[in-house]
Amino acid sequence: MSQAEEAPETGLRLERPGEGGTPVAVGSGAPEERRTVDLPETLPVLPLKNTVLFPYLLSPLLVNSARSKKVIEHVLVTPQRLMLAVAVNKELEGSPGQGDVHRVGTVVRVAKMVKFPDDSYRLLVQGVSRARIAEFVEDKPFLRARVELLRERGDKGSVETTALSRNVQQQFAALVAQSPKLSDELQVVSANLDDPGKLADLVAWNLELDVAGKQAVLEELDVPARLRRVLVDLARQGEALRIETEIREKVQSEMGKTQRDYMLRQQLEAIRRELGEAEDSDAEVQRLRERIEAAGMPEDALKQATRELERMAQTPAASAEYGVIRTYLEWLADLPWSKQSEDRLDAGEARRILDEDHYDLEKVKDRIVEYIAVLSLKRDLKGPILCFAGPPGTGKTSLGRSIAKALGREFVRISLGGVRDEAEIRGHRRTYVGALPGRILQALRRAGTRNPVFLLDEIDKVGQDFRGDPSSALLEVLDPEQNSSFSDHYVEVPFDLSQVLFIATANLMDPVPPALRDRMEVIELPGYTEEDKLEIARRYLLPRQRAANGVEGVGFDLDDDALRGLVRSYTREAGVRNLEREIGRVARKVARRVAEEGLAGPVLVRGDQLPELLGPVRFEPELAERAGRPGVAVGLAWTPAGGDILFVESTRMPGKGGLKLTGSLGDVMRESAEAARSWLRTHGAELGIDPEAFGQADVHVHVPAGAVPKDGPSAGVAMVTSLASLLTGRPAPPDVAMTGEITLRGKVLPVGGIKEKVLAAKRAGIRRVVLPEPNRKDVEEIPGALLEGLALEYVGTIDDALAHTLAPRA
Numbered sequence: 001m002s003q004a005e006e007a008p009e010t011g012l013r014l015e016r017p018g019e020g021g022t023p024v025a026v027g028s029g030a031p032e033e034r035r036t037v038d039l040p041e042t043l044p045v046l047p048l049k050n051t052v053l054f055p056y057l058l059s060p061l062l063v064n065s066a067r068s069k070k071v072i073e074h075v076l077v078t079p080q081r082l083m084l085a086v087a088v089n090k091e092l093e094g095s096p097g098q099g100d101v102h103r104v105g106t107v108v109r110v111a112k113m114v115k116f117p118d119d120s121y122r123l124l125v126q127g128v129s130r131a132r133i134a135e136f137v138e139d140k141p142f143l144r145a146r147v148e149l150l151r152e153r154g155d156k157g158s159v160e161t162t163a164l165s166r167n168v169q170q171q172f173a174a175l176v177a178q179s180p181k182l183s184d185e186l187q188v189v190s191a192n193l194d195d196p197g198k199l200a201d202l203v204a205w206n207l208e209l210d211v212a213g214k215q216a217v218l219e220e221l222d223v224p225a226r227l228r229r230v231l232v233d234l235a236r237q238g239e240a241l242r243i244e245t246e247i248r249e250k251v252q253s254e255m256g257k258t259q260r261d262y263m264l265r266q267q268l269e270a271i272r273r274e275l276g277e278a279e280d281s282d283a284e285v286q287r288l289r290e291r292i293e294a295a296g297m298p299e300d301a302l303k304q305a306t307r308e309l310e311r312m313a314q315t316p317a318a319s320a321e322y323g324v325i326r327t328y329l330e331w332l333a334d335l336p337w338s339k340q341s342e343d344r345l346d347a348g349e350a351r352r353i354l355d356e357d358h359y360d361l362e363k364v365k366d367r368i369v370e371y372i373a374v375l376s377l378k379r380d381l382k383g384p385i386l387c388f389a390g391p392p393g394t395g396k397t398s399l400g401r402s403i404a405k406a407l408g409r410e411f412v413r414i415s416l417g418g419v420r421d422e423a424e425i426r427g428h429r430r431t432y433v434g435a436l437p438g439r440i441l442q443a444l445r446r447a448g449t450r451n452p453v454f455l456l457d458e459i460d461k462v463g464q465d466f467r468g469d470p471s472s473a474l475l476e477v478l479d480p481e482q483n484s485s486f487s488d489h490y491v492e493v494p495f496d497l498s499q500v501l502f503i504a505t506a507n508l509m510d511p512v513p514p515a516l517r518d519r520m521e522v523i524e525l526p527g528y529t530e531e532d533k534l535e536i537a538r539r540y541l542l543p544r545q546r547a548a549n550g551v552e553g554v555g556f557d558l559d560d561d562a563l564r565g566l567v568r569s570y571t572r573e574a575g576v577r578n579l580e581r582e583i584g585r586v587a588r589k590v591a592r593r594v595a596e597e598g599l600a601g602p603v604l605v606r607g608d609q610l611p612e613l614l615g616p617v618r619f620e621p622e623l624a625e626r627a628g629r630p631g632v633a634v635g636l637a638w639t640p641a642g643g644d645i646l647f648v649e650s651t652r653m654p655g656k657g658g659l660k661l662t663g664s665l666g667d668v669m670r671e672s673a674e675a676a677r678s679w680l681r682t683h684g685a686e687l688g689i690d691p692e693a694f695g696q697a698d699v700h701v702h703v704p705a706g707a708v709p710k711d712g713p714s715a716g717v718a719m720v721t722s723l724a725s726l727l728t729g730r731p732a733p734p735d736v737a738m739t740g741e742i743t744l745r746g747k748v749l750p751v752g753g754i755k756e757k758v759l760a761a762k763r764a765g766i767r768r769v770v771l772p773e774p775n776r777k778d779v780e781e782i783p784g785a786l787l788e789g790l791a792l793e794y795v796g797t798i799d800d801a802l803a804h805t806l807a808p809r810a
């Protein structure tokens, strides 16, 4: 405990009334309780170096700096034994001065003090109340300040608070049950605590938060907000604990499995030998020698293999070592050192094959055809490393397969999702029991040639943990300068990957480390419009599902209405995966009727039959139904699934000017709403809004769906439109969507994810999109065809924006 002056001792004790001879706690909560604290005007200040204390809780403290000991000695002779404990706000060596401590701390009462032989003081302190330093009155011999008690805010009895408290109790109980570090009695204590503010404090104190995190909880006076904050921290810690356990279990079970397999294989080998079924070792060495000679290895690999062959010949066949060497040599012999497939260098034919499998995706197809054309002129061309980025179901994986077909190459795919260990890419050293090559060389053996199309699927999902960083191994794989001598820990001799055509896929490029991103040519597949989807369904999905479900013979088909119905009301996605699934479901229903009722074809499914086949509509055409009323604005959100529209709804009720925000909004989004209201308060008159209106009503802004957490500043324009629409009674036209951050001075700032947002708007049937002026350059990157039928309005100020987003004055 070198750094820490006043550190909590290990373990937590909870105050139970009457225990430890302490006066019963003065609560942190209700004002009437508070009056019982007869606070002296000024209090000594005890700086805390790595903890935060909370009201109501009884906490152990260790004090060993001379200056802090003076505080304690002084406090012990005062009648109430009160002091203000505040956390220091930075790391520092010496004793903290006025500027080094947070302003908000906890008034605590020293309940017990024991002097230890090493001259340190061990205390038990009882939290009394949250308090704020109004001003410092003394510096020496210790800090002393004038202190104001802080009151909690927020309705403790409200439905929201109750729901939040219950949620906190449940999550905390779950965490306590899982965590070996938290005592089980905490479950009982938290379940019986009916003061929501105290509950939040108790949980925060027991979570592994850093000082800043605990301080934030301490400073949050609004009880529902404090509960919400604690919920987030709880979720985070629960997740961390879950991952920790998972990793531990996975490592254990993997080690267990490879070792078990290894033992079994050894036993099997011994049995075969016993039965006289195994080759004798001389013949085995000879056979391997022939395979190795035929493998066409480069010189250093051949040298290594010969050395190992000799070692194998010297090793008794019954020993474990013999098996290890044999497995190794088999791997060496099986790798495609020089086996290569002949490329099909016919650009026209390649184009035909690509078109046969996929609709549109011109950019990718052009790039591949171009590559083939150059390859036919310059045979030793290094392949480009393409990376397809886009939402799920947009054809990234299946394109990879189709490219292999077009080039006439083998195709292999590895999924990088959840790979956390460098050894999964690069293999384990041979000294490790049950070691094998990494996934790259395993896949190449599967391919059987050294020039396959190699799909690195989900490169954005590569993880990283204590077992090393897989992305550094990937860097080597994807670097044309290095990959001609890729080193696998198991194989030991370098392998040439330069003839492989690597293609990566990702849903998002953000999580991909920049060094890796730089190596690749990123091609975006941003998702399909409704028309695209219909085309894909007709040409590709329907024929495939017809064949898969045996309804070709009955002339199974869907009319345009039915397909459109599937796209609009039974799926909501950027890609076509769910659409294909739904077509499959319809096909199966039809197949069943054909079988059961002897239905004779042709079967044409009409749009109005969908509910009967698939059940009620799953996605309402929300737009028509919800937008267009005063107070409702259509915003645009970026999501990993490729963008979506989002509604901002405001309503008004009698009140005193309050602003209520619901729908799981993050802090930044809440601030946007506040900014929107403040701007309208100052500029509303120009729009004809009565300034009095703000004082006489509470406004409630809701962003459905409430269960999905939303954050970010980009809903600013939608917030201000929604409020302005409510207060002026002018509806926002239902076919207008908007995005943009706003400032209090009325400017509209640029936002991210423009392409996804614009496409989502189009999918949802929006006709006009209002965008921040600085985002014009992002729009220029979207192919013109995708923007057909959409009018884009660029705005620089809130005034401009409202001119577009609100219906004209009556």
Ligand SMILES: Nc1ncnc2c1ncn2[C@@H]1O[C@H](COP(=O)(O)OP(=O)(O)OP(=O)(O)O)[C@@H](O)[C@H]1O
Residues within 6 Å of the ligand: 357, 358, 359, 360, 361, 390, 391, 392, 393, 394, 395, 396, 397, 398, 399, 505, 506, 507, 536, 540, 575, 576, 577, 580
């Ligand atoms: N342009 C297209 N033309 C024809 N079929 C398509 C097209 N785009 C996607 N598909 C089909 O949609 C299905 C889903 O595609 P795929 O599995 O390749 O998606 P993905 O982009 O790899 O998704 P994820 O990111 O979830 O892995 C496949 O059956 C694919 O053939």
Ligand SMILES: [Mg+2]
Residues within 6 Å of the ligand: 396, 397, 398, 457, 505
């Ligand atoms: Mg995929």
